[in-house]
Amino acid sequence: MSANTAVAEAVAAAHATFEGHNPESRRLHTEAGAHMPGGNTRTVLYAEPYPVAIQSGNNNTLTSVDGRSYVDFLGEFSAGLFGHSHPRIAQAVQTALTSGWNYGGESVVEKQLAARFISRFSAGGIDLVRFTNSGTEANTFAIGAALAYTGRKKILIFSSGYHGGTFVFPMDLCRWMYSGSKGDPPCRVMNLPHEFVAAPYNNLAETKAIIDSLPADSLAAILIEPIQGSGGCRPAAPGFLRYLRETANKLGALLIIDEVMTSRLGPSGALAAISASEGGEPIKADLMSFGKWIGGGMTFGAFGGRRDVMALFDPALGAAKRLMHPGTYNNNVFTMNAGLAALDIYNAEAVEALNSRGNKLKEGITKVLSAAGIYPADQMKYLSDVIEVDSFKGETKLYTGPDSAPMALPLVFLSSRGSMLNLRFSGPDAGHWHNIYYHFMLEKGIYMASRGYTPLNLVIEDKDVDMFIAAVESFLETYKMELSS
Incomplete structure (x- = not known):
């Protein structure tokens, strides 16, 4: 089985699970198509096969029209820094x-x-x-x-x-x-x-x-x-x-x-x-x-x-x-x-505390990426700052420290600074992997951007961070063979 076939099957399976768990979201999305192009008025919120329809938000939790609850790791793309109804x-x-x-x-x-x-x-x-x-x-x-x-x-x-x-x-x-x-x-x-x-x-x-x-x-x-x-x-x-x-x-x-x-x-x-x-x-x-x-x-x-x-x-x-x-x-x-x-x-003390929580999440994800063997630990140093250097004449390169040599983008890696984080994928199937990851995290009760963007908000707790790290670890274990290939 080719890697492309494996990815296509993973996408299909993720969509089938999502559709089985979210029939009311599907109904509303379909009906909205009569009034808005594609049932949508904000492009970034669309995700295949259709988006979750949110009913309400409270503190750090979102509840969908299908009665499913999610810890909100999107925070309205950082606009929702204070959680819901502070x-x-x-x-x-x-x-x-x-x-x-x-x-x-x-x-x-x-x-x-x-x-x-x-x-x-x-x-x-x-x-x-x-x-x-x-x-x-x-x-x-x-x-x-x-x-x-x-x-x-x-x-x-x-x-x-x-x-x-x-x-x-x-x-x-x-x-x-x-x-x-x-x-x-x-x-x-x-x-x-x-x-x-x-x-x-x-x-x-x-x-x-x-x-x-x-x-x-x-x-x-x-x-x-x-x-x-x-x-x-x-x-x-x-x-x-x-x-x-x-x-x-x-x-x-x-x-x-x-x-x-x-x-x-x-x-x-x-x-x-x-x-x-x-x-x-x-x-x-x-x-x-x-x-x-x-x-x-x-x-x-x-x-x-x-x-x-x-x-x-x-x-x-x-x-x-x-x-x-x-x-x-x-x-x-x-x-x-x-x-x-x-x-x-959101004073100076709160800024420091939120960035520290972001660093805790970064540390945990970096550990599980290394443990999964997605990339060698000596290439992606522990808690290193990832800097990408784009090029119009060649490939984008990645640096993992001030004295590191450039490396090709790994198939999956973390980009972050403080309380803003993004688990990312590269290569020809990157878009499919982002979609698979998005649906996997939804099934774990985590709501985030379909592109993997996860800016923390002030009502996220340490236990939520631990849950997120465990979910990433489970994702990597589930798709280890496909990601390694």
């Missing part, structure tokens, strides 16, 4: 409900949240901030500010980057862009029509060559996530971030750091944490984007940065000079109240 956030929203919520005017709470926000994230380079409704909006306006400030058009982005629904850059698309955009693109995205320039993530040599090939004074901005969320929890090498900072300085471009997901990884965000761990001159952004957890799970986004850049949004400048930034719900009182509570709850 009492302090619920009280904050209740306060908004009893005070009216459509003011059509400025409120006290938005000014309080802005002050708290600057105090929290100024270490990353934030002097002034403006609120939005989503991370996508935050990146839209950050890019717009960079174009207006520099008077240039080109924006450097990176392979597997995701900056919102209109800024999606899978590797195949980036390689197509790099090749000169000949023929039809390999995937269909609805990116805004900016002059994007693709570069390989973490690859200093190839990125430098791409930047050096650009016309003089054409690069407006460099946009990067310090840890790629949608791209698989892939950390940027500190040296790569420092190179981008120095390059932006040299060329007069703006460095935009997307912390929509990663701001949870340090008391002042991931960039500040990386900077502090490396020592030396702090790496600061010119502009930063935020979202997800800061609004307490409500609709939220924010962008901010250097005072001289953000000053362009001052409405007192008048129509000829200011940048317009409208938005009915930019300062909605639900999010502003919830955000104040969120920043109180």
Whole structure:
């Protein structure tokens, strides 16, 4: 039996079990197809053969319409950092409900949240901030500010980057862009029509060559996530971030750091944490984007940065000079109240505790991967930092420590930083393996992203982490023969 046949049979068996256990989810999904294309209004939530329909959430548990319960290891892709119906956030929203919520005017709470926000994230380079409704909006306006400030058009982005629904850059698309955009693109995205320039993530040599090939004074901005969320929890090498900072300085471009997901990884965000761990001159952004957890799970986004850049949004400048930034719900009182509570709850102590729990999960998964013989222990060092270096000219390579030699991507491996983790698969059957793993974990009572993304939330307990590690160990044992081949 070929490996491909074995994988196909494993997928079929996983789907048959899922369908047997989730008939009501199937019925609702089928009926929803009459009102939404594919029965879906959010692409990332779809998983073959159909998604679980959630009935309710409480604390760290989700319950489906089929009466099945799951420990929530997805946390709404990190927006649900506080679990379900956290009492302090619920009280904050209740306060908004009893005070009216459509003011059509400025409120006290938005000014309080802005002050708290600057105090929290100024270490990353934030002097002034403006609120939005989503991370996508935050990146839209950050890019717009960079174009207006520099008077240039080109924006450097990176392979597997995701900056919102209109800024999606899978590797195949980036390689197509790099090749000169000949023929039809390999995937269909609805990116805004900016002059994007693709570069390989973490690859200093190839990125430098791409930047050096650009016309003089054409690069407006460099946009990067310090840890790629949608791209698989892939950390940027500190040296790569420092190179981008120095390059932006040299060329007069703006460095935009997307912390929509990663701001949870340090008391002042991931960039500040990386900077502090490396020592030396702090790496600061010119502009930063935020979202997800800061609004307490409500609709939220924010962008901010250097005072001289953000000053362009001052409405007192008048129509000829200011940048317009409208938005009915930019300062909605639900999010502003919830955000104040969120920043109180997720303080520096809570950040450290959650990252420690993430490291415990990382340690456990690393142990069972090594014990399963998926890859040799001397290649994937215990609790090592996995750094992937993409290439447009060759294969993506993986490094497991500062002095390690590059290795090919294992068939299954872990990418993580703090409380953000992703068990990942590579090779031609990677998509099938992600689906098999997803369904296996559902059967173990674990809910996560179909791509394997598992950002921890504050109500996950040590016993839940132990359960997750045991489930991964069982998965590896069940499919050891197929994965080893």
